[in-house]
Amino acid sequence: MKKYIGIDLGGTNVRVAKVTAAGEILAEIKSPSYAQDGPSKVMENLIRCIKEIEGHKDCAGIGVGVPGPVDTSKGEMLMATNLPGFVHFPLAKTLEDEFGIPTFVDNDANVAGLAEALVGAGKGLPIVYYVTHSTGIGGALIVDGKVVSGKHGHAGEIGNIIIDRARKKYNHLNVGAVENETSGTALIRIAREVIDENITSAGELFALAKAGEQQALDIVDTMAFDFAMMFSAIAHVCDPHAFIVGGGVMKSKDLYFEKMIDYYKQHVHTGMRTVEFKGAMLAEPGLIGAAMLPVSFGK
Amino acid sequence: MKKYIGIDLGGTNVRVAKVTAAGEILAEIKSPSYAQDGPSKVMENLIRCIKEIEGHKDCAGIGVGVPGPVDTSKGEMLMATNLPGFVHFPLAKTLEDEFGIPTFVDNDANVAGLAEALVGAGKGLPIVYYVTHSTGIGGALIVDGKVVSGKHGHAGEIGNIIIDRARKKYNHLNVGAVENETSGTALIRIAREVIDENITSAGELFALAKAGEQQALDIVDTMAFDFAMMFSAIAHVCDPHAFIVGGGVMKSKDLYFEKMIDYYKQHVHTGMRTVEFKGAMLAEPGLIGAAMLPVSFGK
Numbered sequence: 001m002k003k004y005i006g007i008d009l010g011g012t013n014v015r016v017a018k019v020t021a022a023g024e025i026l027a028e029i030k031s032p033s034y035a036q037d038g039p040s041k042v043m044e045n046l047i048r049c050i051k052e053i054e055g056h057k058d059c060a061g062i063g064v065g066v067p068g069p070v071d072t073s074k075g076e077m078l079m080a081t082n083l084p085g086f087v088h089f090p091l092a093k094t095l096e097d098e099f100g101i102p103t104f105v106d107n108d109a110n111v112a113g114l115a116e117a118l119v120g121a122g123k124g125l126p127i128v129y130y131v132t133h134s135t136g137i138g139g140a141l142i143v144d145g146k147v148v149s150g151k152h153g154h155a156g157e158i159g160n161i162i163i164d165r166a167r168k169k170y171n172h173l174n175v176g177a178v179e180n181e182t183s184g185t186a187l188i189r190i191a192r193e194v195i196d197e198n199i200t201s202a203g204e205l206f207a208l209a210k211a212g213e214q215q216a217l218d219i220v221d222t223m224a225f226d227f228a229m230m231f232s233a234i235a236h237v238c239d240p241h242a243f244i245v246g247g248g249v250m251k252s253k254d255l256y257f258e259k260m261i262d263y264y265k266q267h268v269h270t271g272m273r274t275v276e277f278k279g280a281m282l283a284e285p286g287l288i289g290a291a292m293l294p295v296s297f298g299k
Numbered sequence: 300m301k302k303y304i305g306i307d308l309g310g311t312n313v314r315v316a317k318v319t320a321a322g323e324i325l326a327e328i329k330s331p332s333y334a335q336d337g338p339s340k341v342m343e344n345l346i347r348c349i350k351e352i353e354g355h356k357d358c359a360g361i362g363v364g365v366p367g368p369v370d371t372s373k374g375e376m377l378m379a380t381n382l383p384g385f386v387h388f389p390l391a392k393t394l395e396d397e398f399g400i401p402t403f404v405d406n407d408a409n410v411a412g413l414a415e416a417l418v419g420a421g422k423g424l425p426i427v428y429y430v431t432h433s434t435g436i437g438g439a440l441i442v443d444g445k446v447v448s449g450k451h452g453h454a455g456e457i458g459n460i461i462i463d464r465a466r467k468k469y470n471h472l473n474v475g476a477v478e479n480e481t482s483g484t485a486l487i488r489i490a491r492e493v494i495d496e497n498i499t500s501a502g503e504l505f506a507l508a509k510a511g512e513q514q515a516l517d518i519v520d521t522m523a524f525d526f527a528m529m530f531s532a533i534a535h536v537c538d539p540h541a542f543i544v545g546g547g548v549m550k551s552k553d554l555y556f557e558k559m560i561d562y563y564k565q566h567v568h569t570g571m572r573t574v575e576f577k578g579a580m581l582a583e584p585g586l587i588g589a590a591m592l593p594v595s596f597g598k
Contacts, residue, residue, distance in 0.1 A: 069570060078570060127449065141537055143442055148426065150538020152570045155426075157535045160568060162528060165463055174531070174566050229461060232473070236456045237536040238440055239449020267473055269459060271368060271377060271451045 004299075005050055005062040006291025008108070009042075011035045011082030016049040017284075018059065019291035023119030025284060027053050038085045043094050050099065061294025062095050062103040065111035065286050069153030075105040078153050104293035108286055109156055110147045113140025114296060115289030116244045121278040125241040129234055130280070131158065133227070134247035137179040141238060146296045159183070163229040178230040182223045184249045190219050206252035224256040228263035235268050235275060246280030253279060304349055304361040305590025307407070308341075310334045310381030315348040316583075317358065318590035322418030324583060326352050337384045342393050349398065360593025361394050361402040364410035364585050368452030374404040377452050403592035407585055408455055409446045412439025413595060414588030415543045420577040424540040428533055429579070430457065432526070433546030436478040440537060445595045458482070462528040477529040481522045483548045489518050505551035523555040527562035534567050534574060545579030552578060 001020050008015040014033040018026045029049050034041045050056050066086070069078045075092020077083065092103040106114075113130030122128035122142070130140040137159035141148040148155050159179030167176040170189075180186050184202040191205040192198075195215050199205060208216035231243060250257070257277070265273045282288055300319050307314045313332040317325045328348050333340045349355050365385070367378040374391020376382065391402040405413070412429030421427035421441070429439040436458035440447040447454050458478030466475040469488075479485050483501040490504040491497075494514050498504060507515035530542060549556070556576070564572045581587055 127447065127454075139536075143447055148442055148537055150426065151540040151574060152538055152568075154534075154568055154571050155536065155538035157538070157568055157571075161532050161535050162462075162566070163464075165528075166465060229464075233460050233532045234536050235453070236458075236460050237438075237454065237533050238447055239451055239454035239456070241450040267461070269451075269453055269456055272453045272456075275450060 002060045002295075003055070003058060004291040004294050005053065005056060005059045006287045006289070007046065007050075007062065007064040008286040008290060009033060009046065009064055009066050009083070011067060014042075014046055014049065015287055016046070016053060017287045017291065018053050018055060019288055021295055023115065023282070023288045023292070025287060027055075028287070029053060033083075035083050039089045042083070042086075043091075047095070047098050050095075056099075059101060061101050061299040062099065063111070063290040063293030064091060064095070064103070064105045065108045065290040066091070066105060067108055070105050070107050070149065071153060072104070072106055072147070072149045075103060077105070102294055102297070102299045104297060106147055106149055106293060107153065109138035110140040110149055111289035111293065112246065112280075112285035113142050113156070113244070113289070114147050114292045115282050115285040116246070116280050117142035118145055118292050118295065119288065120282040120285065121244045121280055122242050127238060127240040129238065129240040129243050130156075131231075131243060131245045132247035133183070133245055133249040135184045137183050137230075139234075141240075158230060158234065161230050161233055163226045178226060182227040182230075187219065187223060187249070191216070194219060202249055203252065206255050209255050220256050221259065224260040225263045227256075228260045228267060231260070231264045232267040235264075235272055239272060240275060242276040242278055244278050244280050246285065250279055301359045301594075302354070302357060303590040303593050304352065304355060304358045305586045305588070306345065306349075306361065306363040307585040307589060308332060308345065308363055308365050308382070310366060313341075313345055313348065314586055315345070315352060316586045316590065317352050317354060318587055320594055322414065322581070322587045322591070324586060326354075327586070328352060332382075334382050338388045341382070341385075342390075346394070346397050349394075355398075358400060360400050360598040361398065362410070362589040362592030363390060363394070363402070363404045364407045364589040365390070365404060366407055369404050369406050369448065370452060371403070371405055371446070371448045374402060376404070401593055401596070401598045403596060405446055405448060405592060406452065408437035409439040409448055410588035410592065411545065411579075411584035412441050412455070412543070412588070413446050413591045414581050414584040415545070415579050416441035417444055417591045417594065418587065419581040419584065420543045420579055421541050426537060426539040428537065428539040428542050429455075430530075430542060430544045431546035432482070432544055432548040434483045436482050436529075438533075440539075457529060457533065460529050460532055462525050462532075477525060481526040481529075486518065486522060486548070490515070493518060501548055502551065505554050508554050519555050520558065523559040524562045526555075527559045527566060530559070530563045531566040534563075534571055538571060539574060541575040541577055543577050543579050545584065549578055
């Protein structure tokens with residue numbers, strides 16, 4: 001079976017793995033990424049890590065997941081808040097020149113979605129929409145085993161979808177953006193406003209809801225409705241075979257996921273109600289998905 | 300150059316054309332579709348029409364556009380209000396058995412979008428989102444020259460996207476569905492409520508706006524804003540290279556299109572503002588797009 005190098009390049013750490021085409025991790029190395037030292041130091045360290053992987057010369061391609069939008073045709077980042085100097089730095093080309101194998105770059109949400117679509121909860125399905133329900137909300141559209149990254153690398157920036165224009169302005173996102181109303185961060189803000197200003201995590205809110213606290217139940221119910229409005233919008237745009245939902249908030253899925261799906265069904269055409277909603281299943285979608293990038297391009 | 304049979308099968312008429320791979324119509328036949336007489340009569344007549352096309356035996360494939368969602372993998376309709384008896388009728392298979400060439404079916408919005416993506420305003424662009432602004436609102440997602448039809452054939456049912464939940468319930472669509480607030484039909488309803496109950500067309504409303512009538516200007520401005528919210532939602536889902544907008548309301552585009560694009564830019568991430576908005580350019584997107592279906596599958 002073919003093997004690939006998957007890289008999860010972040011602002012703090014970089015992880016490099018050798019992964020089979022079936023998504024099995026055979027070897028893994030972790031290192032500081034040296035992001036603050038700039039691209040040449042980051043790349044020098046990254047190349048060293050890859051060379052430490054046993055059998056890296058037998059790999060058929062390299063994939064890199066990065067924190068920000070990517071021009072996937074060039075393999076360059078378009079925004080790089082956590083990787084200074086990487087905007088339009090030739091990330092893919094540098095690795096291709098060093099190792100002589102095809103190299104692809106995409107953002108971390110797209111890469112995680114690709115992993116779930118190819119070897120995770122969406123395996124075998126033609127159209128998968130991956131959603132992360134975490135401190136923020138992101139996503140990825142995968143069609144026929146390939147990420148639809150978009151003109152500006154912004155496909156899947158679904159956290160900015162407006163689910164109710166009659167909300168407050170909080171930040172650079174749209175008024176009523178779903179991320180500002182349903183993310184883990186939003187849940188903490190709302191719980192502090194409504195219940196107790198000392199709440200510091202979404203988990204505390206869910207614990208209160210589980211204990212039957214009415215205000216907490218109401219907040220979770222509103223979140224489930226608001227979140228469903230985003231899924232409804234996505235479904236009318238591309239009618240996926242499955243929504244695959246990952247991210248930390250999903251640890252509390254027992255308290256909102258079924259309810260959210262019910263609200264979804266009330267807000268789509270009758271013929272669209274059989275879409276599958278699945279929890280993400282991979283422990284390492286970032287590493288595996290990076291390795292799946294060359295696979296998705298037929299390498 | 301390869302040639303194809305394109306068919307626009309409607310509830311009243313059927314049109315059959317011989318079309319080149321470049322989208323040039325070489326011959327065309329029109330006939331009643333005999334929809335009320337059921338599938339066997341419709342197909343008998345359709346087969347006769349195809350046989351009347353000179354050189355139909357030299358064509359490399361057949362494509363059919365139909366009014367309703369399609370299971371494109373089977374070439375069968377899933378809903379067929381205007382073509383009684385056609386739900387799960389083997390439309391593609393019947394033509395394949397008769398003519399021995401690959402046959403594909405998709406709904407009329409998807410087919411029109413495909414035409415614009417392959418040989419119209421979106422030619423050469425990887426991701427195109429086509430939108431019809433007409434009595435209703437529909438759309439189509441085309442990625443790498445192929446329609447993304449969806450699990451239930453409902454991709455592009457964007458008329459049901461909620462742009463403001465604080466509106467009224469009118470029909471089977473969602474409260475605040477963009478079609479109920481911005482389509483030609485909606486504009487007539489709103490103009491009657493606000494200006495004059497004798498208004499019978501969106502054109503009358505646009506004429507009043509052009510003459511500087513303030514209420515008409517306000518209605519058109521609100522429509523432009525509401526319509527932009529739908530484009531914002533679509534862009535965050537799939538970040539297309541271009542939106543291509545067709546349909547009868549676009550005859551009045553001078554009065555709203557630029558304004559709508561401005562509102563769009565205010566409601567997407569900075570990096571997404573360079574998406575192209577283009578008017579549809581083909582006179583016969585339905586016929587040409589049907590003929591492009593086999594092209595899109597590499598036939």
